[in-house]
Amino acid sequence: MLKIYNTASRKQEVFAPLDPNKVTMYNCGLTVYDRAHIGNLRSFTMADIIRRTLEYLGYKIIQVQNFTDVGHETFTDEQKAKLSQATQSSIEITDTDVGIDRLEKTSKRTGMTPWEVAELYIRLAIQDYQAMNFLEPAHRPRATEHIKEQQDLILKLLAKGYAYITNSAIYYDTNKFEKYWNFAGQKAEDKKVGVRTEIEVDPEKRNPSDFRLWQFNRPDHTMQWDFIIDGVNYRGYPGWHIECSAMAHTYLGHPIDIHTGGADHIAVHHPNEIAQSEPIYGEPYVRYWYHNAFLTVDNKKMGKSLGNAYNLDDIRAKGFDPLDLRYFYLTADFRTPQNFTWQSLKASQVARNKIIRTMKELKQSLSEKDNNQDHVTYQYEEKFKEAIEDSFNMPKALSVLWEVINSEISVKQKLHLIYDFDRVFGLKLSETEPDTIDPDIHKKLLTIIAQRDKAKSKKDFQQADELREKARKLGFELIDTPKGTKYQQII
Ligand SMILES: [Zn+2]
Incomplete structure (x- = not known):
């Protein structure tokens, strides 16, 4: 209702x-x-x-x-x-x-x-x-x-x-x-x-x-x-x-x-x-x-004469996609005042990119046989509906999306739910490519991973931890998987 x-x-x-x-x-x-x-x-x-x-x-x-x-x-x-x-x-x-x-x-x-x-x-x-x-x-x-x-x-x-x-x-x-x-x-x-x-x-x-x-x-x-x-x-x-x-x-x-x-x-x-x-x-x-409710900028009133009434050209000039701004709006309830900062827009960009990257990974692994049709998606569908029916509560709805992403349900079910929820979010989650990582940073991360592998093989765990910290400072988390170490942008 x-x-x-x-x-x-x-x-x-x-x-x-x-x-x-x-x-x-x-x-x-x-x-x-x-x-x-x-x-x-x-x-x-x-x-x-x-x-x-x-x-x-x-x-x-x-x-x-x-x-x-x-x-x-x-x-x-x-x-x-x-x-x-x-x-x-x-x-x-x-x-x-x-x-x-x-x-x-x-x-x-x-x-x-x-x-x-x-x-x-x-x-x-x-x-x-x-x-x-x-x-x-x-x-x-x-x-x-x-x-x-x-x-x-x-x-x-x-x-x-x-x-x-x-x-x-x-x-x-x-x-x-x-x-x-x-x-x-x-x-x-x-x-x-x-x-x-x-x-x-x-x-x-x-x-x-x-x-x-x-x-x-x-x-x-x-x-x-x-x-x-x-x-x-x-x-x-x-x-x-x-x-x-x-x-x-x-x-x-x-x-x-x-x-x-x-x-x-x-x-x-x-x-x-x-x-x-x-x-x-x-x-x-x-x-x-x-x-x-009102939107403030850096906790100040927004106004044309104050020079902080940004438009989409300003958003693009700083390297953002308009859909990053859309995601940012969804992180606050429309009826409460929201404060815009470039930092919070950055956080929205990182979050949106993470979803898109996850979607790509899910799509790649979809070829596996995936006929696990249990009813676990029902609870997520219900939760999502409850959020949007609560006076269009987007922060709540987004949290359900993240729950789905981090859940253990099957790939097929995850994709199905994310596509379904995006009919409301309108974030083009199935179409958009994530921002590519700066090639220099990519190189640096690969070097860090290689050094860390070496340190680990020598059982020098202190150095391995230091290298993990080094990656974090670049904004990336190192994740060890059976196929080797991967990096992922930190939200
Ligand atoms: Zn009017």
Whole structure:
């Protein structure tokens, strides 16, 4: 029985989809103003693992993951400076107030149009996702391809009194939606509005938490669409949040079974999605909310301005495969914060290589007669299922994989189980070649083994032990087998 920790109830709940033949899942996707960084990739790995787990358990699933290519704003550098002056600290940046569209910002910096920015980063994102071995979602809608659906939803919100028009924007009136603060477990008073008074705030805005559904009177914005309401053209562009409500409804209907995103969406973006959807389509908008916790780098906050928001090019430049990063993500539960270091990525690489090497060895020895069909695999299958059904607990599932590798079951059974588990892990364990060992190190290890054999034949066990230590310092364990001494990378 699959159990999912539901952010909405703050409880582990038994998963019961509305229709087991059509589980629906929406993942908040990438804003395509830059490459996906390792924080984004953790979130999308989680989405991929959920998809794979559900399929492993026999469900059919329709997965939708969007690309945000308009409306997701940040502050200009000038605004940021004003803000940090006002607060003497860094504050959370949301798009509640007027800032600058992220794609427009990249456009100004690079000279590309926002459309070209979107094209470029969508292309690179898809390459990155393939390198991470993400299964392709059923749909990857873009916000700019669904302007009409967003406008229709805004019209419905206006008609029902949940939205209002000022001189520059159409806002959602958060006071009208009683449950607005429930999801994040906040109160209206908790919102620090003081710090925002320093930056451009629309004086006609009714509540500090009201957010923009549509922005107009912004001639500096490149991407613009007509929006005619009662004969007036409010030519402009959508706010960020409305796209997810509109596209989720378009592709998945209501309610959605599973909705994922980063924990940073719990405070603003997801309450906004709920507020836009439930008054129009009915409750609930989503049945199971699932969020990944933050990724830190060297125990520090990760950020583009801090230079530690690495992307897959940085990972490759240091000699790693994107799948080493995938393995690294699986070593922590998605709901707990994870700390990235190059050392921990190295440990993941070594572990993944060890599995692949084991697979090769197993495949080579498979030719032996191997018809030992007892039922010992059953306990491993059960254990694995228990782990993935425990809210997608990947560290637990990985430990079952290692148990299998180190077990005494037959080669055929081992291979069968590892292939089976990899349907969830997605580590391409059957296809990938392990990294070859540096030829210099290989030579050194062979010399050490030869010297050690000599020492052993002279019964000089002290020197034999010293040579074993020497190999360990190179990162390898010497293993004595009937066919001679082998070396194996230490994890
Ligand atoms: Zn979203």
